Amino acid sequence: MDDSEVYLTDVTGRDGFQMEKDWIETEDKLLILQGIFNAGIKRIEATSFVSSKSIPQLKDAKEVVGNLKNEEITVAALVPNVKGAENALESGVDEINFVLSISETHNRKNVNHTVRESLEEVYSIQKLINSPQTVLNVSLGTTFGCPFEGKYNVSKVCSIMEQLINNGIDKVTLADTTGMANPKKIRHYITTLKEVFPHVQLSLHLHNTRGMGLVNLLAGYKAGVRHFDASLGGIGGCPFAPGATGNVCLEDIVHMFMEMEIPIEHSINLQKLINTSKKLERILGYQLAGQVMKAxxxxxxxxx
Amino acid sequence: MDDSEVYLTDVTGRDGFQMEKDWIETEDKLLILQGIFNAGIKRIEATSFVSSKSIPQLKDAKEVVGNLKNEEITVAALVPNVKGAENALESGVDEINFVLSISETHNRKNVNHTVRESLEEVYSIQKLINSPQTVLNVSLGTTFGCPFEGKYNVSKVCSIMEQLINNGIDKVTLADTTGMANPKKIRHYITTLKEVFPHVQLSLHLHNTRGMGLVNLLAGYKAGVRHFDASLGGIGGCPFAPGATGNVCLEDIVHMFMEMEIPIEHSINLQKLINTSKKLERILGYQLAGQVMKAxxxxxxxxx
Incomplete structure (x- = not known):
């Protein structure tokens, strides 16, 4: 196993805040995201550029990106379609994270497209991006199973990835949207995908829905993945996937890697991260799932 | 890695109930423990034989054991001293689980003995047991670190295990009382202890204090451990260890092993286990930590 560094992307601003029904003030959002950045996390998926009718919580996307941007930070935003990508590019994001689901049913519910239509959207977005500094990543929702369609084989994922790669996409996030993965499945998927697509940068986006967030993450690490998404306090989920609970918890992951002496990109100040998580808990007004912030x-x- | 079966011991009745401040009726306790047994878990640590002044919740230990006993079930009870062992034997338990802590400070707080005194107690208990059917297991609390004394090396554990083994003890549980282990440490400990003491049956008793319950459990499995403690809904902790939160969650473990196709001793009905966990949640009146029961x-x- 290689001992190269782990790269962490915080998705609190996007996958976390999108699940919050009560409006969070833009300045509170920025306070939390700045706190995460100040603790040493340099890559932040700060928001989504989606219709403010479908997710009103993220209607301040442009403002959040504009205020967060600085030279040291990589600001990413999720987009579901060309319109979102245009708005994201206009706001000056460093990275566009396009989302489509492996499952037709979930893709329809999540972004109101067929998988074929979503693939066409991503190719159009590629053409929109004319700066080599702007990165395009594709997130594959329900990679490890869908709450509506059940489990499926890795070949279904291979087939979609092949189409993306043939069109020049080289960064893909495998998202376990409703926590249907397990360590054995993670290992099988990653080993297969790395063998079939050796030049793709694979990331893992895991949810703790069935308690296996950290154990799946470590299985991914052992299979060679070095890029992981996480959210502060483990907040979040998917508004269009029943039963989806929080992301893997950012500070619990950092704590685990530090205890295991696994190197993380940049020097991270865990105590600052924990303090920011406690601040977030006060803002949201309910107990977060993170364990290290309590113990x-x-x-x-x-x-x- | 061998594919031999996993053995699960439910500790809801002991490590779970001991943390509950409000009195749980004996019949409710039995309802839950019978439910766990009916779901296929055949080894149950049902209670502790301790002073009812220190843990009033378990003052019905004798009644619980008496009512739970049947031919198909192995009923274990925790004991901290000779007096407890005498009471446990009188009640007819199948197994005595003697507890002592690696850390002097925690052992003093937990059972009011020095480690040396606790070792003397266990040798006296050995002499008390005159039926070959009654099993003696020793649980080593704070094996992976102590909240008062911090981290220590596996050699400290080796030294105490050596004394136990020289006195004929061959079943030892390594307890991570306040969740200070991590997968790397688990692997190092288990590999070392299995090498030094190849004939001892090692069990793992893990807490999810810092979110690493399942990832530590799987690390233990991969290092060759096949015996694990767990509690329904992940309830429990240690009344004399600040910051200790719940055990690893029984039904979440069963779910993970089933999803990974890892064989478990006896056929377990996961749905019955989940239903019993929901019943327990209603009895206790607060949300339990188990994830599969929710999702x-x-x-x-x-x-x-």
């Missing part, structure tokens, strides 16, 4: 790190010793 | 299994498909 403290394994390195803390209680004085008698 | 359903990964095999469930939602009809459109």
């Amino acid at each position: 403290g790190t394994a390195g803390e010793v209680i004085k008698n | 359903g299994t990964a095999g469930e498909v939602i009809k459109n």
Whole structure:
């Protein structure tokens, strides 16, 4: 196993905030995202460029991106279609993360397109991007199974990835939208996909829906994945996937990697991350799923 | 890696109930433990024989054991001293699980003994047991670190295990009382201990304090451990260890092993286990940490 560094993308601003029904003030959103950045996380998926009718919480997408941007940070945004990509590019994002689902049923519910239509959208977005500095990543929702269509074989994922790669996409995120993966499946998928598509940068976007968030993440790491999404306190889910609970928790992952002495890109200040998570908990007004924010790190010793 | 079966011990009745401040009726306790047994878990640590002054919740230990016992079930009970062992034997338990902590500070707080005194207690208990049917297991609390003394090396565990083994103990549970382990540490500990003590039956008792319950469990499995403790809904903790949160969740473990096609001893009915967990949630009156009980299994498909 190679000991290359792990790259973490915070998705609190997008996958986290999109699930919150009560309006979060833009300045509170920025406070949290800046806190995450100040703790050492340099790649932040800050928002989605979607219809404000479908996700009103993210109607301040342009403002969030505009205020967050600085030279040290990579700001990404999720987009479901060409319209979203145009708005994202206009706002000045560094990376566009286009989402489509492996499952027809989920893709229809999530972005109101067939998978074929979504593929056409992504090719149009490629043409829109005319700066070599702007990265295009494609996230494959329900990669490890769909709550409506059930489980399917990795060949279904291969078939869609092949089409993307033939069109020049080289960064793909495998999203376990409703936590249907397990360590054995992760290993099988990653091993297969790395063998079939050796030049693609694979990321994992995992949810803790069935308690397997961290164990799946470590299985992905052991199979060679080095790019992971996570959210502060483990908030989030998918508004169009019943039963979807939070993302894997950013500070719990950082804590695990630090305890295991697995190197992470950039130096991360775990205590700052935990403090930001506590701040987020106060803003949201309910207990977050993160465990390290409650228990403290394994390195803390209680004085008698 | 060998594909031998996994053995699960439910500790809801002991490690779970001991943390509950409000009195749980004995018949409710039995309802839950019978439900766990009916779902296919045949080894149950049902209670502790401790002073009812220190843990009033378990003052019905004798009644619980008496009512639970039948030919198909192995009923275990935790004991902290000779007095507890005498009471446990009198009640007719199949197995005595003696607890002592690796850490002097925690052992003092937990059972009010030095480690040396606890070792003397266990040797006296050995002499008490005069039926070959009654099993003696020793649980080593704070094996992977202590909230008061911090982290320590596996050699500290080796030294205590050596004394136990020289006195004929051949079943030892490594307890991560406050969730200080990580997968790397688990692997290092298990590999070392299996090499030094090849004839000891090692069990793992893990807590999810820092979110690593399942990932540590799988690391233990991969290192060759086949015996694991767990509690329904992930309830429990240690009343004398600050920051200790719940055990690894029984039904989430069963779900993970089933999804990974890892064989478990006896045929377990996961749905019955989940139903019992929901019953427990109603009895306790707060939301339990279990994830599968909320999301359903990964095999469930939602009809459109």
